[in-house]
Amino acid sequence: MVKIKKENKTEKLLKENLRELTSYIGDFWDFIPMPIILVNPLNIILSISKSFERMSGYNAYEIVGESLTKVIADKNLVEDLRKEIAKKEEILNQEALFLAKGGEEIKVNLSAKKRRDEKGDFIGYFLTIVDISEIKALQESLEKKIEERTRELEEAKSSLEIKVRARTREIKELADNLENKVKEKTVGLVQSKEALINILEDVDEERKIAEEERKKTMAIIENFSDGLLVFDEENRLSLINPQAEDFFNVKAKDLIGKSVLELSIFPALKPLTKILGKTIRGVFREELPIEEKLTLEVSTVTLKREQKKIGTLVILHDVTREKIVERMKTEFVSLAAHQLRTPLSAIKWTLRMLLDGDLGVITKEQREFVEKSYNSNERMISLINDLLDITRIEEGRFLYKPVLTGIESIVQFVVDSYQEEVEKRKLKLEFKKPQEKLPRVMLDIEKMRLVIQNLLDNAVKYTPSGGRVTICLKSGKKKIEISVKDTGVGVPKDQQERVFTKFFRGANVMRMETEGTGLGLFISKNIIEAHGGKIWFESGKGEGTIFYFTIPVPEEAGENF
Amino acid sequence: MLDKEELKKIFQLKGETRGVVFQTDAQYILMKEGEDGLKELEKRAAELGFKIPYRTVKPLDWEPIGLRIISLLLIQDTFGWPDSKIREMGYFAPNVSFIIKLLMKYFVSIEKTIKNAPRYWVQHHTVGELIVDKADQKQKEIVIRMKAPEFHPIFYTYLEGYYERVARFTNSNMVCQHSKTTIDGELFHIYKIKW
Numbered sequence: 001m002v003k004i005k006k007e008n009k010t011e012k013l014l015k016e017n018l019r020e021l022t023s024y025i026g027d028f029w030d031f032i033p034m035p036i037i038l039v040n041p042l043n044i045i046l047s048i049s050k051s052f053e054r055m056s057g058y059n060a061y062e063i064v065g066e067s068l069t070k071v072i073a074d075k076n077l078v079e080d081l082r083k084e085i086a087k088k089e090e091i092l093n094q095e096a097l098f099l100a101k102g103g104e105e106i107k108v109n110l111s112a113k114k115r116r117d118e119k120g121d122f123i124g125y126f127l128t129i130v131d132i133s134e135i136k137a138l139q140e141s142l143e144k145k146i147e148e149r150t151r152e153l154e155e156a157k158s159s160l161e162i163k164v165r166a167r168t169r170e171i172k173e174l175a176d177n178l179e180n181k182v183k184e185k186t187v188g189l190v191q192s193k194e195a196l197i198n199i200l201e202d203v204d205e206e207r208k209i210a211e212e213e214r215k216k217t218m219a220i221i222e223n224f225s226d227g228l229l230v231f232d233e234e235n236r237l238s239l240i241n242p243q244a245e246d247f248f249n250v251k252a253k254d255l256i257g258k259s260v261l262e263l264s265i266f267p268a269l270k271p272l273t274k275i276l277g278k279t280i281r282g283v284f285r286e287e288l289p290i291e292e293k294l295t296l297e298v299s300t301v302t303l304k305r306e307q308k309k310i311g312t313l314v315i316l317h318d319v320t321r322e323k324i325v326e327r328m329k330t331e332f333v334s335l336a337a338h339q340l341r342t343p344l345s346a347i348k349w350t351l352r353m354l355l356d357g358d359l360g361v362i363t364k365e366q367r368e369f370v371e372k373s374y375n376s377n378e379r380m381i382s383l384i385n386d387l388l389d390i391t392r393i394e395e396g397r398f399l400y401k402p403v404l405t406g407i408e409s410i411v412q413f414v415v416d417s418y419q420e421e422v423e424k425r426k427l428k429l430e431f432k433k434p435q436e437k438l439p440r441v442m443l444d445i446e447k448m449r450l451v452i453q454n455l456l457d458n459a460v461k462y463t464p465s466g467g468r469v470t471i472c473l474k475s476g477k478k479k480i481e482i483s484v485k486d487t488g489v490g491v492p493k494d495q496q497e498r499v500f501t502k503f504f505r506g507a508n509v510m511r512m513e514t515e516g517t518g519l520g521l522f523i524s525k526n527i528i529e530a531h532g533g534k535i536w537f538e539s540g541k542g543e544g545t546i547f548y549f550t551i552p553v554p555e556e557a558g559e560n561f
Numbered sequence: 562m563l564d565k566e567e568l569k570k571i572f573q574l575k576g577e578t579r580g581v582v583f584q585t586d587a588q589y590i591l592m593k594e595g596e597d598g599l600k601e602l603e604k605r606a607a608e609l610g611f612k613i614p615y616r617t618v619k620p621l622d623w624e625p626i627g628l629r630i631i632s633l634l635l636i637q638d639t640f641g642w643p644d645s646k647i648r649e650m651g652y653f654a655p656n657v658s659f660i661i662k663l664l665m666k667y668f669v670s671i672e673k674t675i676k677n678a679p680r681y682w683v684q685h686h687t688v689g690e691l692i693v694d695k696a697d698q699k700q701k702e703i704v705i706r707m708k709a710p711e712f713h714p715i716f717y718t719y720l721e722g723y724y725e726r727v728a729r730f731t732n733s734n735m736v737c738q739h740s741k742t743t744i745d746g747e748l749f750h751i752y753k754i755k756w
Contacts, residue, residue: 019621038665041669046661047665060656061653064656065655065656117666123665
């Protein structure tokens with residue numbers, strides 16, 4: 001009884017275990033995603049998984065009990081598979097064509113696992129069927145692509161080889177050409193090198209010559225008796241020679257590179273910079289008194305290279321000695337003139353008394369001698385007066401007394417005084433004046449008469465008989481212009497520069513007229529410039545002469561007009 | 562039209578069968594008639610006072626053999642199937658039967674299948690036995706005799722299909738035919754398999 005109970009208990013437990021196992025196998029068989037079938041040794045399908053149903057389209061009723069060849073079309077393959085699995089435990093990855101229910105052919109991979117019974121006899125096998133159609137399609141696609149790519153690569157390789165050969169040939173040709181060119185270039189470079197060496201030697205020679213020249217030039221500049229200052233194109237001092245340093249008692253190192261404005265800070269240089277101006281104007285022989293015993297004459301020269309200004313040279317010429325000599329000469333002339341004028345006045349009055357008969361009756365012959373003496377004395381007095389005027393001018397004492405007056409009457413007065421002389425010389429004298437009234441100007445009447453007298457005197461003296469002398473007045477807003485035109489002998493071109501200098505007389509006129517001091521135009525120029533005017537002339541030998549001078553019109557006088 | 566009283570008698574038949582037969586019945590109904598068909602079947606069974614465990618039964622459970630015959634009668638009646646359809650249901654049952662899976666090791670050859678035929682019966686039923694009277698491969702004939710209490714004829718029709726299917730696991734040309742014979746005054750059901 002107990003034994004039966006125990007057996008029942010054991011059987012119950014076994015049943016429970018069997019149920020669990022059954023459930024487990026059922027679930028597993030349904031779940032496993034890989035299509036699996038159980039095939040007996042006769043290749044009859046005995047069981048299928050759910051996954052196989054999905055893949056094949058067959059359910060268990062339709063396919064279980066059927067031959068494996070229903071789904072694996074290749075009968076030989078199926079038979080071989082059976083034979084092989086009978087010998088082996090398993091077969092892996094046997095490719096096959098699977099026939100689904102609808103007739104669709106699917107490329108699959110078959111793997112088989114042998115089943116044995118408790119005695120070890122072959123009782124069938126599990127067959128897994130893996131759909132590899134996508135993998136195969138991919139594989140075929142890849143193989144196709146690889147094949148195409150291989151073909152392309154082979155074509156590319158062939159093409160590349162052709163190109164490489166062509167390129168190699170080109171490169172070789174290029175290399176050959178290059179080599180030839182390098183050789184040619186090397187020869188050229190060697191020749192160029194030699195030429196360059198020659199040029200460098202020449203340049204070096206030229207440099208040495210230039211250096212020598214520069215040294216010479218510097219030696220000349222440094223030892224030049226005149227002071228020299230060189231300004232660059234920006235008007236900065238670039239050079240000052242020792243003589244100029246001495247003139248101003250300055251050192252070059254303190255001045256080089258400075259502009260005119262910066263130089264004006266130095267007291268010694270201030271007068272010079274005043275003359276030069278900031279931009280260094282053109283100056284010609286302007287006097288520059290530095291101290292009592294030093295007077296310089298300043299001139300500027302524009303330095304040009306190929307028509308372009310590269311700087312300015314300032315020349316400082318020491319005229320101290322000339323000024324002293326001139327002053328001494330002036331003092332001597334002044335002294336001599338004063339000393340001579342007193343006895344000449346006494347002689348004049350004595351001779352006048354003789355001619356007037358105050359000292360008794362004289363014979364005709366005696367009168368002629370006395371008259372000649374009187375005239376000579378008069379010329380002597382005139383000369384002395386001129387000399388005294390010049391000394392006054394040069395000493396700065398030739399002061400004039402300007403008054404606001406009309407110039408027309410002054411000219412008319414002089415013209416009238418020359419009528420007798422003009423007629424005597426058989427000349428025609430004409431005075432042209434504008435119809436409108438001329439503006440009044442500031443004039444020293446006596447000095448202005450002297451100017452007109454000098455100009456008219458020259459015109460009359462040096463115009464041959466039958467000639468014409470014309471005095472013309474022209475009025476402008478800012479000035480009055482007076483001209484004296486003659487048809488006389490003229491001034492030779494080569495002597496025109498000296499016309500306004502002291503004691504100048506033209507060579508041609510000296511032969512015509514022995515009288516004349518050569519001081520009239522010098523005095524006239526100084527008088528006109530003292531009035532703020534200008535004087536100049538136009539002439540040529542045998543072409544007559546026109547002297548012009550201008551007198552400025554005061555602004556108020558001009559407005560009154 | 563089923564007779565309720567007759568069904569009660571059938572239910573009271575001695576012997577048991579494995580639950581797997583209800584599973585295979587249910588699967589076949591689902592395949593042929595769908596879920597509604599199975600529900601209709603369950604409803605009919607309930608109306609007749611029977612609860613057939615189509616959905617809950619375990620394959621190795623023992624259930625009354627009478628209930629198994631009632632299930633076949635109900636199916637035939639509910640869906641108006643002829644006997645041939647019941648035979649077909651039997652034919653397809655081994656395809657999905659769990660117990661057949663356990664016995665598959667025997668379906669490796671005709672000899673082995675025949676040799677293990679009695680084992681098949683024992684695996685499925687608690688009453689009766691199966692006897693192999695003849696297995697002649699030259700004549701291509703096998704004769705199996707069933708020694709058991711008398712059941713309802715539909716049960717033998719079902720088994721005819723069933724045995725044919727099992728036989729075809731080794732040879733697809735096999736055909737099974739049911740008949741009855743009396744030996745020494747005792748009635749036997751015979752299944753002759755030819756190919």
